[in-house]
Amino acid sequence: MTEPNRPIPIVPAGTGVERVLLLTHRAPEHTSGALDTVLAILEESGVDVLVPPVEVAKHPRLEQYVSSETVTLRSEGEDLIVVLGGDGSMLRALAREAGAGTPVIGVNFGRVGFLCSVERDDLEHGLRRALRGEYSVLALPSLTVDWSDGSVRAVNDLALVRSGETRIADLSFAIDGEKVATVRCDGVVCSTPVGSTAYNLAAGGPTVSWRVRCFVLSFLAGHHLDTRPLVIAPEEQLVVTNSAIWGDCDVLADGSKVGSLAPGRQITVGLGGSDVHLAIFPEASFFRRYREKFGRG
Numbered sequence: 001m002t003e004p005n006r007p008i009p010i011v012p013a014g015t016g017v018e019r020v021l022l023l024t025h026r027a028p029e030h031t032s033g034a035l036d037t038v039l040a041i042l043e044e045s046g047v048d049v050l051v052p053p054v055e056v057a058k059h060p061r062l063e064q065y066v067s068s069e070t071v072t073l074r075s076e077g078e079d080l081i082v083v084l085g086g087d088g089s090m091l092r093a094l095a096r097e098a099g100a101g102t103p104v105i106g107v108n109f110g111r112v113g114f115l116c117s118v119e120r121d122d123l124e125h126g127l128r129r130a131l132r133g134e135y136s137v138l139a140l141p142s143l144t145v146d147w148s149d150g151s152v153r154a155v156n157d158l159a160l161v162r163s164g165e166t167r168i169a170d171l172s173f174a175i176d177g178e179k180v181a182t183v184r185c186d187g188v189v190c191s192t193p194v195g196s197t198a199y200n201l202a203a204g205g206p207t208v209s210w211r212v213r214c215f216v217l218s219f220l221a222g223h224h225l226d227t228r229p230l231v232i233a234p235e236e237q238l239v240v241t242n243s244a245i246w247g248d249c250d251v252l253a254d255g256s257k258v259g260s261l262a263p264g265r266q267i268t269v270g271l272g273g274s275d276v277h278l279a280i281f282p283e284a285s286f287f288r289r290y291r292e293k294f295g296r297g
Helices: 032-044 053-058 060-065 087-096 120-131 286-294
Strands: 019-024 048-050 079-085 104-108 136-147 150-154 157-162 169-175 178-185 187-191 215-220 230-232 238-242 249-253 256-261 266-280
Touching (some): 032 079, 032 120, 053 060, 079 120, 087 266, 136 249, 150 157, 150 249, 157 169, 178 187
Parallel strands (some): 079 104
Antiparallel strands (some): 136 150, 136 266, 238 266, 249 256
């Protein structure tokens, strides 16, 4: 049985991709100059190119490739999602196909591009390799979040942040029914391994290798000397309660506000979301990216 956290080669050697869903950066000016080259390579390789209608609004020349927003992609290796963008574009693509099993590979047109396997100056070579199926796939976990206002999924992170009128948040947290602490802070971040290099890293939380199935609780501007991040097992459930007398906390999933947590209310976070599938080249390992993107040589 294959271990879920190890790179899983899902494309047989010598077998190329048959169909590509192409997604681009929110700002069309970042990718418009490279789009002709990308389309030429895709057409030369004989793959079917699909784009959702939103891409045509950014790049009218993609109209001939337009498909339904609900196009069904396959996970057996015939299909691949190619993203021209940065980490934000990659997260949206991963969230879009969570559970479907379709791998996502990125060409970095953003600032950091930690999730991208191809740099823009290696676009032609990297894209041709991807279309030949010369990649492996990592199955990465996502979060499920439930509270009185509903449920959401987060690929990167879930954050509870004091609202604008609140000077400080009082947040109590428990794991599997066992109260751990009440913390005065500006908020907390619950991060997947994918998100550990984003908001969590800025908050002083640990970087987590993509091969580890867990999630991390870190604190924003904690008003306690002993406030430390916590690594939580995949089968454990985290419950965070707004223990303040007054003042809501904003609920943000992958950076977007999705609701508020009123005093006395609680929110449950677990690693129960569908896996997302990141396509990587063997040499573009997690720790190589970590060194190149965040290190000093």
